[in-house]
Amino acid sequence: MTHDAMIDEWYPVGLFSQLDTNARKTALMGRPIEVAVEAEGHARVTSGDGRSLPVCVRYGHVWSSLGKPQKDLFAIPEADQPGRTLVDVGVIRVRCSPLRAVENFLDIAHFPFVHTDILGAEPHTEVQDYKVEVRQDADEVWATQVKFYQPQAAKSASGGITTEYMYRVPAPTCCVLYKTCPPRPGEWDVITLFVQPLAEDLCDVWPWMALFDDATPMTDLIHFQQTIFLQDRSILENQIPRLLPLDPGMEIPTRADLTSVAYRRWLKRHNYTYGAQLVAQ
Amino acid sequence: MTILGDLDALSFVPWIRRHAAKLGLSQAISHTSSQRIELEVAGPVDLIDMMELGCSLGPFDVWVETIHRTPVDGGGDQVRDRPS
Amino acid sequence: MPARTPVGPIALWRSQSGRAAASADRCPHRGMRLSHGFVRGEALSCIYHGWSYARAGNCLRIPAHPGLAPPETIRVPTHEVEECDGVIWVAVGEATAQPPRLQGVVPLRSLTAHAAVAAIEAAAGAKAGVDGFAWQPQSKLQIRLLLVPQGAEETLIHVLLDDDSSLSQRIAASRAVETLRRTAEDLETKATAP
Ligand code: FES
Ligand SMILES: [Fe+2]
DSSP states (O other), rough: OOBBBBSSEEEEEEGGGGGOOOOEEEEEEEEEEEEETTTTSSSEEETTOOOOOOEEEEETTEEEEEEOOOOOOOOOOOGTTOOEEOOOOOOEEEESSSHHHHHTTOOOOTTHSSTTTTBTTTOOOOOOOOOEEEEETTTTEEEEEEEEEEOOOOTTTTSSSSEEEEEEEEEEEEEEEEOOOOTTTOOOEEEEEEEEEEEEEEEEEEEEEEEOOSSHHHHHHHHHHHHHHHHHHHHHHTTTSEEEEGGGGGGGOOGHHHHHHHHHHHHHTTTOOOTTTOOOO | EEEEEEOOOTTTHHHHHHHHHTTEEEEEEEEOOOEEEEEESSSSSHHHHHHHHHHHHHTTOOOOEEOOOOOTTTTOOHHHOOOO | OEEEEETEEEEEEEEETOOEEEEESSOOOBBBBBBGGGGTTTTOOTTTOEEEEEESSSEEEEETTTTOOOOOOOOOOOOOEEEEEEEEESSSSSSOOOOOOTEEEEEEEEESSSSOOHHHHHTTTTTTTTTBEEEEEEETEEEEEEEEEEETTTTEEEEEETTTHHHHHHHHHHHHHHHHHHHHHHHHHHHHHO
C-alpha cells in the first residue's frame, strides 16, 4: 500500500459522445490532461508531459488513469441488458472532495430536506435499518435492503411509493445505485455516479443511467437528474471540512450513516486517501 | 463492548472517552492492549449503536477489525454483532 | 444567516418568537453549515439531515431516528447574543460586560470594505473603541460607525445615524461611508503594494 493507492484506478474524463478530434482540456488528480476521440473512433488521453495514458471507453464515458490500472474497469452487467435507455447526463462541477460527492450519493437521510417532495418529504424521515457489507470476492462496498418513502422516486413515478435501493461502491470515486423500477417490478433501474477527481477539493461529477423507461423524453430524464444533483451540490460545497474526514472525531455518525462509515472504512483499509482528511479538525 | 484490530495507538483510548462523552454515555475501559480494547458502555441502545459506529472508524492511525457487543446484567443493551 | 467573528464563522438566526441566537456554523453531525439551515419555532434545523438545535445549542431531534431522544451532550457550540438599539451583539468567549448602549441612533446599513480596521480608522481620522466611533464627514452629519474585522483583510462596517435624520441626511451618510470605504481600500492597497 502506497500513499497514492488511488493513482492506479480508472476515472471518467469525458463523455464519449461529446468528444472529437479537438482535445478536451481537463485535469486528473491535479495534473492537466487532454482527451480526444480520433477520426477512426479511438479515444486518446494525454498527460501534460505528453505521455499517453491508459484508456478505455465504457458506460458512455472515456476512462483513464495516471498510473497503471491493475484491473479492468468494474462491470455493470445491466448496462448491456436489452430494453434499457442509457442516459448520458453530462457533467456537474462541484467544489468539494471527490470522496464527499460519493458519500453524499450513498446517503438517503437527506432526501426529505435536500430533495424535498421529490426523493423524500417530511414526516417520512425515518431511516430503517439496512444491511452493509464489503463483498470480499469483488472487494466492493454494498448496502442492501435500503428502503425509503418517496413522493416522486423517478421521472416515471407518479405519486408516493416506498422505494427500495441497493448501493454499490466498486471504485473509490464511483457508485452504482440500483433502485426499484416503477414500470417493471422485479427489475432495478441503474443510476451511477462517476466522479472525476480534478483536485483533492474539486471534482467533475458524471451521472449516468440505465433505465427501463421508454415513455419519458430523454431531455426530461436528464433534467430530472440534473435538478437532483444541483440540490446536492448546494450541500457539498458547504460542508466543513471540504475533504472527507476518515476520523469521525468531529462528527456524530448514527445507524443511518452506516453506508458512509463502511465506505470510509473501505477507503482507509485501501489507503485511498486522495481527497480525504486524515486527522479530524 | 470488545474492540479488536490494530489498536496500537495511544490516541485511541482518549478518543473513545471523548466520543462516549459526546454521546452522553458512561464508559469504563477494563482492558487495553494493541489488539483488544474492552469497555463497558451504559445508555440507550441507539446511542450505543452510534458509539460502535464511531469506534469502528476511529482515529486514522488505528484499524478496527471488529466490534463485539454483549449485554451486561442490568444493562438495556442488546446483542448486535457486526463483523466487518 | 452566516456571519464572521474573530473565532470563526457563525450561524446567526432569529427564532419564531423573535429571539436572536448564534451558534458555530458547522453541524456536529456531518459538518454542514448551519447558516444554510431553516428555523422552525424556537429551533434551527440543519438543511442536510434535519437535525435541529435549540437556542442553547442542544440537539432536539434527529429525524432519521425519530424514536431517539438526543442526549444533552449532543450539541453545537453557541455564543451569547444581545440585541439592543437595533444592533445584534455576539460575544466571543465569555461575555464580561453588557454591550455598549448606543442611544439616539438607528442602524442605516452595513457594508464590507476590503481593508483592515486600521485603514478605515486612518481614512476617517479616528480610533474605534468598543462602541465604534463618531464620525463627522460634513457639518450637520453625525455618523456612528461600528467596525468588525472579517479576517485580516476585510472589515464589516455598520453605519448608524441619529434617529431624527432626514432622508437627505441618510442618503448623504450612505454616500459618505462609501467614499470612506474607497479611501480606506486605496490606503490598504498602497500599504500592501511592494
Ligand atoms: S450534517 Fe447537519 S444534520 Fe447531517
Ligand atoms: Fe442527494
